[in-house]
Amino acid sequence: MDEETDGIRPSRLPTRELDAADRRLLGVLVDDATVSYAELGERAGLSAPAAHERVKRLRRSGAIRQTSAIIDPKAVRKPLLAFVHVDTRGWGKTPELMAISKYPEVEEIHSVAGDTCMLLKVRTEDTRALEGLLARIYEVPGVVTTRSYVALSTYLERPVQPGATKEWPAPRHMAQPIY
Amino acid sequence: MDEETDGIRPSRLPTRELDAADRRLLGVLVDDATVSYAELGERAGLSAPAAHERVKRLRRSGAIRQTSAIIDPKAVRKPLLAFVHVDTRGWGKTPELMAISKYPEVEEIHSVAGDTCMLLKVRTEDTRALEGLLARIYEVPGVVTTRSYVALSTYLERPVQPGATKEWPAPRHMAQPIY
DNA sequence: GCTGAAAGCAAAGAATA
DNA sequence: TATTCTTTGCTTTCAGC
Numbered sequence: 217m218d219e220e221t222d223g224i225r226p227s228r229l230p231t232r233e234l235d236a237a238d239r240r241l242l243g244v245l246v247d248d249a250t251v252s253y254a255e256l257g258e259r260a261g262l263s264a265p266a267a268h269e270r271v272k273r274l275r276r277s278g279a280i281r282q283t284s285a286i287i288d289p290k291a292v293r294k295p296l297l298a299f300v301h302v303d304t305r306g307w308g309k310t311p312e313l314m315a316i317s318k319y320p321e322v323e324e325i326h327s328v329a330g331d332t333c334m335l336l337k338v339r340t341e342d343t344r345a346l347e348g349l350l351a352r353i354y355e356v357p358g359v360v361t362t363r364s365y366v367a368l369s370t371y372l373e374r375p376v377q378p379g380a381t382k383e384w385p386a387p388r389h390m391a392q393p394i395y
Numbered sequence: 396m397d398e399e400t401d402g403i404r405p406s407r408l409p410t411r412e413l414d415a416a417d418r419r420l421l422g423v424l425v426d427d428a429t430v431s432y433a434e435l436g437e438r439a440g441l442s443a444p445a446a447h448e449r450v451k452r453l454r455r456s457g458a459i460r461q462t463s464a465i466i467d468p469k470a471v472r473k474p475l476l477a478f479v480h481v482d483t484r485g486w487g488k489t490p491e492l493m494a495i496s497k498y499p500e501v502e503e504i505h506s507v508a509g510d511t512c513m514l515l516k517v518r519t520e521d522t523r524a525l526e527g528l529l530a531r532i533y534e535v536p537g538v539v540t541t542r543s544y545v546a547l548s549t550y551l552e553r554p555v556q557p558g559a560t561k562e563w564p565a566p567r568h569m570a571q572p573i574y
Numbered sequence: 575g576c577t578g579a580a581a582g583c584a585a586a587g588a589a590t591a
Numbered sequence: 592t593a594t595t596c597t598t599t600g601c602t603t604t605c606a607g608c
Contacts, residue, residue, distance in 0.1 A: 234470065242471070245464035249428060252583070266593055268585075279470035284463060285424035287555040291413065291458035292421070294555065297505070299478070299514060301544075309550065320556035326476070328544040335478060335544055339555065344572065351569065365480075365507040365514055371488065376466040376473065376518065377499035390530065393523065431602060445575050447603075 234279065234378075237262060241270055242279070242378035249283045286375070294321065294339035297367035298346055301332035304358045308333035312356045321349055332363070413458065413557075416441060420449055421458070421557035428462045465554070473500065473518035476546040477525055480511035483537045487512035491535045500528055511542070 234242070240260040244251060251259070257267035274280045289295060302308065309327055313334065316322050324337035336353075340346045343366075350362055413421070419439040423430060430438070436446035453459045468474060481487065488506055492513065495501050503516035515532075519525045522545075529541055 239471075242464065242466055246466060247461075247463070249462045249464045253585095254583080263594055264584085265586090265595085269593090277470070278467050281465045281467050282426075283428045284426070284465050284554050285421065285428045286460045286463050287421055287425060287557060288457050288460050289555050291456070292418075292555065292557045293559060299505075299507070309548070314550060317551050319560055320558040321560060322551065323553055323555065324549070325551040326478075326546040327548045327550070328478070328546050330542065330544040332544065335546070341559065345560075363509065365509040365511065367505040367507050367514070369488070369506045370503070371493060371506070372496050372501065372504040374502055375463050376468050376471065376502065378466060378471045379499035380472060380520065381498055381500060381524075433602070442576055443602085444577085444604080448575085 232277070234274075238270060238274060238279070239378050241267060241274065245271070245280070245283075246375050246378060289339050293341045296340045296342055296346060297370065298338050298340070299365040299367075300336040300338055300350070300353070301363040301365075302334040302336060302353060302359060303361040303363075304333045305360050306358055308358070310356070310358055313353075313359070316349075316353060316356070319349065319352075321345070411456070413453075417449060417453060417458070418557050420446060420453065424450070424459070424462075425554050425557060468518050472520045475519045475521055475525060476549065477517050477519070478544040478546070479515040479517055479529070479532070480542040480544075481513040481515060481532060481538060482540040482542075483512045484539050485537055487537070489535070489537055492532075492538070495528075495532060495535070498528065498531075500524070 237260060241256065241262075244256055244259045252264075253268045253271070254264045256271070257264040260267060262270070271280070289297065302313070304310075304313070314325070316336075317325065321338050321340050322336060323339060324335075326335045327333060328335045338346070338349060340349060346364070346366075350364065353359055353362055416439060420435065420441075423435055423438050431443075432447045432450070433443040435441075435450070436443045439446060441449070450459070468476065481492070483489075483492070493504070495515075496504065500517050500519050501515060502518060503514075505514045506512060507514045517525070517528060519528060525543070525545075529543065532538055532541060
């Protein structure tokens with residue numbers, strides 16, 4: 217069903233700007249990617265073939281990275297969510313640290329600006345498993361400290377939204393930046 | 396294509412434990428939810444109808460929350476990712492704070508344990524838009540401080556993985572917990 | 575849970591505006 | 592460029608085992 221025929225393309229084409237119809241298509245597909253192209257076109261104000269053609273283009277251009285089933289973490293026994301700040305000696309992004317990507321508990325790895333070097337999002341079965349994961353992280357050369365923020369409740373968690381807030385009326389008390 | 400016929404069920408059934416075949420199905424669908432049931436069954440070692448039946452069950456039970464298109468943030472002009480720690484006076488989870496859910500820039504809202512109350516994951520077009528969002532957050536009654544961690548690079552970002560690390564061989568220097 | 579048949583939908587093309 | 596129509600092929604779906 218997918219066109220994974222060529223492994224040649226560098227997977228990111230000269231990304232043209234998305235128009236309003238593309239945004240509407242993305243909005244529907246982010247919400248529910250199981251709709252038929254007929255319904256997709258209907259919801260986005262396009263014919264089925266037009267919708268299909270545009271979605272293929274969105275996939276080829278990389279605007280749609282993938283279509284994925286979103287799993288309930290509790291169903292796969294990972295009820296514990298934590299954000300781990302990792303402080304390192306020297307530059308944080310080492311191959312050794314990246315090796316933790318292989319653990320399915322690790323969902324995100326970012327380097328960040330602020331009072332820490334790296335930021336991880338991890339999901340584990342319980343505090344014991346989190347402790348084990350932290351132990352592994354501490355074994356990585358260069359890792360100095362970690363600070364973990366364990367999620368007590370999650371009130372919102374959703375994929376990247378295509379919509380953008382149109383205008384931010386700057387608070388009146390805020391000075392105007394020159395850039 | 397979807398069975399959203401009844402709005403009666405509380406959307407979380409007595410979740411039975413997933414077996415190995417369910418895990419395999421989830422593994423395939425997290426990676427690519429566009430596969431046909433024929434191919435899905437093949438990859439998971441099941442016939443197409445069996446795969447279909449199990450996937451329907453996984454959807455009904457809530458183990459599969461939704462099927463979603465994963466969008467490239469850059470394609471929708473949100474290249475700037477930030478994690479915002481919000482400190483509040485009193486209890487953080489107020490309806491006023493939750494109101495920021497309506498901004499598509501806000502992807503996650505968690506209450507956390509640690510030296511902050513709430514943790515947000517937000518994506519904006521640029522630093523100016525982030526500033527505007529922070530200004531909105533500061534306008535929420537009870538918000539005292541925010542600390543933002545702007546992502547410099549993202550090295551890993553993926554959906555909830557069905558797999559679990561089997562055994563964590565506890566480092567030898569670590570004392571055994573009684574629980 | 576597997577097999578095999580019927581209905582439905584998707585993918586590709588041609589003609590048109 | 593988007594639409595409609597058509598056709599081919601595949602997928603889903605439901606029967607029975």
